Amino acid sequence: MADNDCLFCKIIAGDIPSTKVFESDTTYAFRDINPQADVHVLVVPRTHYEDAEALAGAPGELADVISAGVAVAKREGIEEAGFRLVFNTGEHAGRTVFHAHLHVLGGEQLGMFGRPGH
Numbered sequence: 001m002a003d004n005d006c007l008f009c010k011i012i013a014g015d016i017p018s019t020k021v022f023e024s025d026t027t028y029a030f031r032d033i034n035p036q037a038d039v040h041v042l043v044v045p046r047t048h049y050e051d052a053e054a055l056a057g058a059p060g061e062l063a064d065v066i067s068a069g070v071a072v073a074k075r076e077g078i079e080e081a082g083f084r085l086v087f088n089t090g091e092h093a094g095r096t097v098f099h100a101h102l103h104v105l106g107g108e109q110l111g112m113f114g115r116p117g118h
């Protein structure tokens with residue numbers, strides 16, 4: 001079910017424009033508006049789940065999101081070179097949008113992740 005106030009629900013519905021990379025019955029993948037790597041795509045479940053834990057309560061859809069992330073990597077031609085899949089959760093991780101989303105990052109050598117500047 002969609003949440004009327006949710007940015008990513010609006011993107012899935014097409015009410016806010018996005019650059020689609022991949023879609024399936026249960027997922028939608030689009031380019032991040034503020035890319036942190038040459039390839040930076042967000043994969044969201046079409047159903048509104050607030051965070052990764054809520055999405056984990058629907059294991060089939062969680063698996064679909066991860067499979068879609070790998071499909072994105074193949075489509076973007078970064079599968080062999082390697083890529084990173086990330087769920088941010090909570091303030092320390094800098095999470096800003098409350099519709100579960102998987103970041104797909106790659107296309108260049110990525111830095112270490114953890115503390116700022118590392």
Ligand code: 5GP
Nearest residue numbers: 018030031032033034035088094095096097
């Ligand atoms: P978070 O920090 O919550 O894990 O990730 C949210 C991501 O959504 C950020 O990387 C941010 O750049 C991206 N984002 C925020 N608003 C929009 C938007 O309107 N369109 C797109 N394509 N990405 C967005």
Ligand code: ZN
Nearest residue numbers: 006009048099
């Ligand atoms: Zn939503």
